[in-house]
Amino acid sequence: MLHSGMKIVKYSSRHTKVFVSEYAVNNDKGGDAGNGSLLASLAEAAFLTGLEKNSWNPDAIVFNSWQQYGTPSYWMQTYFRESSGSAIHPVTISSSYFDLLAASAITWQDNEDIFLRVKIVNFGPSAVNLTISSSGLQAGVNAAKSTVTVLTSSNLLDENSFSEPNKVVPVTRELLNAAQEMQFLLLPFSLTSFDLAMF
Numbered sequence: 001m002l003h004s005g006m007k008i009v010k011y012s013s014r015h016t017k018v019f020v021s022e023y024a025v026n027n028d029k030g031g032d033a034g035n036g037s038l039l040a041s042l043a044e045a046a047f048l049t050g051l052e053k054n055s056w057n058p059d060a061i062v063f064n065s066w067q068q069y070g071t072p073s074y075w076m077q078t079y080f081r082e083s084s085g086s087a088i089h090p091v092t093i094s095s096s097y098f099d100l101l102a103a104s105a106i107t108w109q110d111n112e113d114i115f116l117r118v119k120i121v122n123f124g125p126s127a128v129n130l131t132i133s134s135s136g137l138q139a140g141v142n143a144a145k146s147t148v149t150v151l152t153s154s155n156l157l158d159e160n161s162f163s164e165p166n167k168v169v170p171v172t173r174e175l176l177n178a179a180q181e182m183q184f185l186l187l188p189f190s191l192t193s194f195d196l197a198m199f
Helices: 038-053 072-078
Strands: 061-063 068-070 091-094 101-110 113-122 128-134 141-151 171-174 181-186 190-198
Touching (some): 181 190
Antiparallel strands (some): 101 113, 128 181
């Protein structure tokens, strides 16, 4: 079941601007969703009811009068902050556990540097060996500026709290083996982001 901390409300144009992205049920293999079936619309309605019902708890950021912390959902959303205005880039991910993975890749720019960001979710309880291949890059990969960021924890049900605000947070480190084709071991129940810097 999908839940969100957003609430559907009307905003005056005099207030803070609000951006609502697309959502849709689809099946690129031509299954039940087709080009917009009744079944797909019912699934989308179920998603929107979840937005309405779960508008207050959980929140992405929890706070009281003197302290705050980000939930794992907050930290997950930081992986997608460069997605606006970015370009989707094709990559090939080879793994025997492919059914337990979800992935996307974008190119984005940070000041003068251009990055290929490959995000991969491992839904499975086991570590996964995989090979990532990216073709069509207009530049080489600069391993010295490339990083990998992982969001995971020792227990799938771990949460952050005021006493442990950093129990589930992303950890970033250098990716010295960064290349157009590279092997990596994904941790169980994890979200991993590879930021490959381009020359």
